[in-house]
Amino acid sequence: MKVLGIETSCDECSIAVVENGRHILSSIVATQIDIHRPFMGVVPEIASRTHTEWIRDTFTETLHRGELALEDLDGIAVTSRPGLVGSLLVGLSFAKGLALALGIPYTTVNHVKAHLYAPQLEREISYPFLGLLVSGGHTMICRVDGVDDIRVMGTTIDDACGEAFDKVAKYYDMGYPGGVAIDRLAQTGNPQAFAFPGPNLHKGDHRYDVSYSGLKNAVINQIDQFWDGVSEKSLENIAASFQKRAIDILVKRLLRAVEDTALDRVVVGGGVAANSYLRSSLADVRGLEVLFPPLELCTDNGAMIAGLGYHYLKEGRISPLSEAASARVEGFRKTYP
Numbered sequence: 579m580k581v582l583g584i585e586t587s588c589d590e591c592s593i594a595v596v597e598n599g600r601h602i603l604s605s606i607v608a609t610q611i612d613i614h615r616p617f618m619g620v621v622p623e624i625a626s627r628t629h630t631e632w633i634r635d636t637f638t639e640t641l642h643r644g645e646l647a648l649e650d651l652d653g654i655a656v657t658s659r660p661g662l663v664g665s666l667l668v669g670l671s672f673a674k675g676l677a678l679a680l681g682i683p684y685t686t687v688n689h690v691k692a693h694l695y696a697p698q699l700e701r702e703i704s705y706p707f708l709g710l711l712v713s714g715g716h717t718m719i720c721r722v723d724g725v726d727d728i729r730v731m732g733t734t735i736d737d738a739c740g741e742a743f744d745k746v747a748k749y750y751d752m753g754y755p756g757g758v759a760i761d762r763l764a765q766t767g768n769p770q771a772f773a774f775p776g777p778n779l780h781k782g783d784h785r786y787d788v789s790y791s792g793l794k795n796a797v798i799n800q801i802d803q804f805w806d807g808v809s810e811k812s813l814e815n816i817a818a819s820f821q822k823r824a825i826d827i828l829v830k831r832l833l834r835a836v837e838d839t840a841l842d843r844v845v846v847g848g849g850v851a852a853n854s855y856l857r858s859s860l861a862d863v864r865g866l867e868v869l870f871p872p873l874e875l876c877t878d879n880g881a882m883i884a885g886l887g888y889h890y891l892k893e894g895r896i897s898p899l900s901e902a903a904s905a906r907v908e909g910f911r912k913t914y915p
């Protein structure tokens with residue numbers, strides 16, 4: 579079954595065709611990064627307008643590169659939540675129109691679940707496993723027992739991990755997008771130059787939760803308080819010290835979940851899955867099988883939408899044309915243990 583995947587939840591206008599949930603036949607990620615760079619962040623109105631301008635050509639070019647015809651498509655999967663509503667609506671409306679015109683089924687996909695599916699575009703992964711979803715808007719540790727059987731163990735109680743990278747980078751004018759800039763600067767920085775604090779989550783039911791607002795505040799507003807007094811206060815040193823703390827916070831909670839559940843397989847997804855320090859930290863954990871998406875499938879892409887959507891369509895989960903877009907990530911409250 580050849581499924582067309584459409585992703586327009588934020589600033590990537592991406593369309594792909596994936597066969598049987600696994601083989602990418604064609605994929606285009608048209609990113610708006612350069613358009614939003616002057617603002618050092620995604621401007622929602624510009625994002626949705628750009629999607630309307632780009633989506634048709636992205637679609638025809640995706641078919642062209644894959645040497646595919648309209649008749650080759652068996653179904654359509656599209657992101658309907660969470661994201662910027664104006665941007666989501668462009669992809670969702672395009673998907674509905676196409677499904678109606680071609681007389682093929684379409685299904686809506688939760689973007690966050692699709693991020694966790696991305697590593698499965700490369701290889702078959704057996705269930706159960708622990709999912710670590712770290713993106714620009716979400717951070718969660720979950721237990722995954724099936725393609726759509728996801729129980730959340732912990733989340734961030736404030737900022738998302740990627741959001742913290744983006745805000746620190748924006749404050750220090752390190753580059754855009756922030757996560758990529760910090761990762762690059764950190765390569766030549768000293769991670770011990772600043773001893774930034776971790777979160778204080780000892781009270782209440784926060785066994786697998788993380789928090790980033792305290793760390794962000796320390797890096798932006800209290801830098802001198804955490805300085806070792808010797809190292810240079812360079813961007814490289816700030817980036818390396820921040821990155822180390824931000825990722826260590828995550829890894830600590832994840833390893834606690836590994837220990838508690840006795841699951842020794844971890845699947846990582848979302849933009850921060852591209853982070854080199856996260857990758858090397860988890861590679862060093864003995865006895866743990868860690869599966870990352872390839873770099874180009876960490877951030878937003880239509881292939882992960884098509885991949886997950888294939889499973890829905892196979893089960894006959896066809897969405898009605900009345901389906902709405904939503905900014906919120908429904909159904910991701912803590913449900914495990």
Ligand code: ATP
Binds near residue numbers: 661740756849878
């Ligand atoms: P969500 O998926 O939660 O709706 P999003 O789609 O905006 O949010 P993604 O596209 O998954 O998020 O990822 C973008 C995020 O990943 C940004 O916050 C970006 O800074 C971060 N990121 C990308 N590459 C890296 C990296 N190498 N290191 C750290 N963060 C990174």
Ligand code: MG
Binds near residue numbers: 877878
């Ligand atoms: Mg993006």
Ligand code: FE
Binds near residue numbers: 713714
């Ligand atoms: Fe995303």
